[in-house]
Amino acid sequence: MITLASDFGSPYPAAMRGVLCSRSDARLVDVAHDFPRQDVRTAAFWLRELLPTFPAATHLAVVDPGVGTDRRPLAVEAGKHALVGPDNGLLMPAARELAGDAPLACYEIPVDDPESTTFHGRDVFAPAAAAVHDDGLDALDYPAVEDPVDLSFPEAAVADDEARGEVLVVDGFGNAITNLDGALLADRWGEYARVNGDRVPVARTYDAVDADERLLTVGSHGAVELAVNRGRGEEAFGVEPGSRVVLDRP
Template structure:
């Protein structure tokens, strides 16, 4: 039998001791668990950036994996704590602040973490990752049923989740988040292109060239391409598009399709 898998995504920073404390809590309860870091470098408090990373990473794991995600500027407040079970059966644990928006499609279920038989009372008001979410992730990875955690939540928080708008042969989207290379993920998905060629691209009014891969770009050239996560991205070869062109969340992207 394969060992249970628990993944971790946070904005704590790789140099902090907080992720290690969460892992220790899981291993105390589930010594055979396989622990995987998705990222601890989500920009601080940036729930949308965390949601995009989860969208890219979680589907690459076996469905039996449990994903513990903590980007939680509201820790210790009245915001709910959740377990989300997506339509495919994927399980995610974390705050009810929109972090799980990509997994809340039709058929998804969400449960509040409230039943004291399976949900511990946090020792600290400021570290629910260690005291609440990690123990619940271990419980689920060890075979616990999400329905045992607490009542059903019918309306979990959802982020504004931009999508591409089509106007004839034109797609309009926007930049959402920059990765560590300075490439900007956009709201345009590969599927929005419908396999059609891109004849013209503009990013915040600047002309860009649509390419297949980074290496096709010329030094300093603004590029648009389909990234590995299935979204259109804005890039510069061997540079940061975000830094070179001052691009940030909300920058408009316009693609003219053939």
């Protein structure tokens, strides 16, 4: 299986699929092609959350503001998975999650003379993903990379009376997903908490409060979310990725 993810929208992913189909019989699965354009951090978050739901696979991911520059094309061995994409931090959070306790091994994909300096998804990464899937990284003998560009997400600071974190991403529904552990809301269902000084209900489900009412909940990622029932949480709370979130603790 080869999965595909990018910020390309349409129609560019079709070209990557065409190259893959011409070089491999692998099953192709599209993860997402609507990541925010050139937003490596947000795409890295979603790859970290989504790719572990797949069985062993080769994962092709492209969000590549530096396409055509001297940034390296990267292949990463992560346990039973492999990842292919630009060396700009995009792959690393997912790779660590997929590898578990296994060590990561990173390799530079050789590039001879790509047809285009603006579409490495088609000309560099898709051919490499097909080769990695069919032959395996050991057989390809790519040169090792000891210093891949890394990307990580900040950890929340938890004290006796409050927890300080930040919004990591906003999903398509407007839910502001934070780096605060959902365990902070344990045993507080039906109560209120203060977020950035505002008193907000704590609810297990969005519909536990009235329509257009703000709430705190624990999303499917296990983190505290700032949300609005049938509305957009990031607008109601006035936050965006990177915004500070201070949650009181009882």
